[in-house]
Amino acid sequence: MTTARELALNVLQSLETGKQRSDQILHRVLQHSALNRIDRALSTGLVNGVLRYRLQLDFIIGHFYHHNFEKAAPVLKNILRLGVYQILYLNKVPDWAAVNECVKLARKYKGERMSKLVNGVLRKITPESVTLDKWLKDKKIEEQLAIQYSHPQWLVKRWIEAFGKEKTQSILVYNNLFPLFGFRINRLKTSAEQLFSDPAFAVEHEECYLENFFLSKNFNRFEPAVSDGRLTVQNPTQGLACLLLNPAPESVVLDLCSAPGGKATFMAELMQNSGQIIAVDRYEQKLLKMKVHAAALGITIIKPAAADARNFVPDIQPEAILLDAPCSGTGVLGRRAELRWKLSPDMLLELQTLQAELLDHAAEIIHKDGVLVYATCSIEHEENSGQIETFLQRHPEFIADPEGPILTLPGEHPGFDGGFCQRLYKIRQ
Numbered sequence: 001m002t003t004a005r006e007l008a009l010n011v012l013q014s015l016e017t018g019k020q021r022s023d024q025i026l027h028r029v030l031q032h033s034a035l036n037r038i039d040r041a042l043s044t045g046l047v048n049g050v051l052r053y054r055l056q057l058d059f060i061i062g063h064f065y066h067h068n069f070e071k072a073a074p075v076l077k078n079i080l081r082l083g084v085y086q087i088l089y090l091n092k093v094p095d096w097a098a099v100n101e102c103v104k105l106a107r108k109y110k111g112e113r114m115s116k117l118v119n120g121v122l123r124k125i126t127p128e129s130v131t132l133d134k135w136l137k138d139k140k141i142e143e144q145l146a147i148q149y150s151h152p153q154w155l156v157k158r159w160i161e162a163f164g165k166e167k168t169q170s171i172l173v174y175n176n177l178f179p180l181f182g183f184r185i186n187r188l189k190t191s192a193e194q195l196f197s198d199p200a201f202a203v204e205h206e207e208c209y210l211e212n213f214f215l216s217k218n219f220n221r222f223e224p225a226v227s228d229g230r231l232t233v234q235n236p237t238q239g240l241a242c243l244l245l246n247p248a249p250e251s252v253v254l255d256l257c258s259a260p261g262g263k264a265t266f267m268a269e270l271m272q273n274s275g276q277i278i279a280v281d282r283y284e285q286k287l288l289k290m291k292v293h294a295a296a297l298g299i300t301i302i303k304p305a306a307a308d309a310r311n312f313v314p315d316i317q318p319e320a321i322l323l324d325a326p327c328s329g330t331g332v333l334g335r336r337a338e339l340r341w342k343l344s345p346d347m348l349l350e351l352q353t354l355q356a357e358l359l360d361h362a363a364e365i366i367h368k369d370g371v372l373v374y375a376t377c378s379i380e381h382e383e384n385s386g387q388i389e390t391f392l393q394r395h396p397e398f399i400a401d402p403e404g405p406i407l408t409l410p411g412e413h414p415g416f417d418g419g420f421c422q423r424l425y426k427i428r429q
Contacts (some may be wrong), residue, residue: 005028008082011043011047012050049089056148079102082103149172183213185214186229207274215236221348228296235417245320255322257281260289287306323373372423378408
């Protein structure tokens with residue numbers, strides 16, 4: 001039978017070449033696994049931990065590995081990363097167990113010679129033998145923080161320049177914490193008072209300053225309320241754009257790039273399930289899932305449309321548009337552990353072009369007195385305020401809300417992810 005550590009190794013190996021997300025691969029392999037609840041949790045923790053701390057782990061291994069670690073086979077790298085992560089971060093796992101299990105994996109996948117190498121390297125690594133402060137003291141601040149908190153150095157340097165060292169450090173710390181689950185109370189089915197009249201729910205939740213949202217470390221406790229439509233899993237940051245748009249009952253709203261549908265269903269709740277929301281996304285399968293979720297919430301006003309949001313023209317001219325644009329996702333790196341390693345400056349440039357195209361199209365199809373809210377889960381200026389500035393230069397028929405944009409940084413408010421939203425008004429045709 002596949003052990004928890006071997007399952008974690010297989011997931012990490014799948015990520016080396018595939019394009020799927022780690023949570024998707026984990027979900028698939030765990031569905032077909034005979035592991036018990038504790039071992040499933042161990043596998044999940046190992047995958048997320050190694051992905052989160054990959055740069056730091058590689059830096060540490062490099063001090064004990066007497067060859068060029070960058071040229072090592074991917075499976076060997078991942079076995080050593082799994083071992084070092086357990087030794088340094090999992091107090092409940094004895095060091096000898098972590099070493100022995102990784103030696104077994106090396107023997108199975110790379111043979112006896114590599115198993116001896118893994119044994120030799122891992123037995124030298126202990127919390128006492130790892131002196132990060134000493135190793136990092138002569139490096140530039142962006143390299144120190146990048147290795148200490150395991151983020152790409154180019155990204156850390158950007159954030160230091162944009163937000164300063166202290167805020168950057170807060171972002172990095174937040175991204176490595178176990179993220180809280182955000183929940184939205186479905187006002188069509190219940191209220192906070194009704195929900196928390198159940199003592200179990202009241203004990204397990206943490207309040208946040210956004211009405212009808214709360215946070216919790218315990219998803220399982222609230223799963224029945226998610227299943228019956230009283231709750232939706234949604235971080236409060238994601239609700240800010242909907243509140244900024246503030247769609248009125250009976251109005252027509254266009255939700256561009258809508259899947260997975262969290263914002264569409266929240267807007268429907270704000271509209272008291274009265275009016276119409278046209279939810280556009282390229283992938284029909286995602287829209288089908290959204291339809292099922294909306295039905296569980298008791299929502300009937302969402303009309304899915306499988307189309308490219310850059311050229312979709314609705315039959316009815318919308319009075320309000322929410323454009324939740326594809327972005328780098330730098331505000332949610334704490335939830336998507338491997339995303340930090342997939343981003344690049346070139347990808348940022350490509351996304352900016354796509355975002356501009358989407359904004360221009362939204363400007364064309366909105367009602368002459370319409371309201372447009374642009375949102376991302378990014379904290380990068382070029383994708384956010386910079387994108388708005390160039391949009392307004394191209395479209396003098398729009399003005400930005402004088403109250404300005406909303407930018408949340410990871411770690412700035414307890415439990416809130418990073419994100420951006422800006423309200424725009426069309427003042428003339």
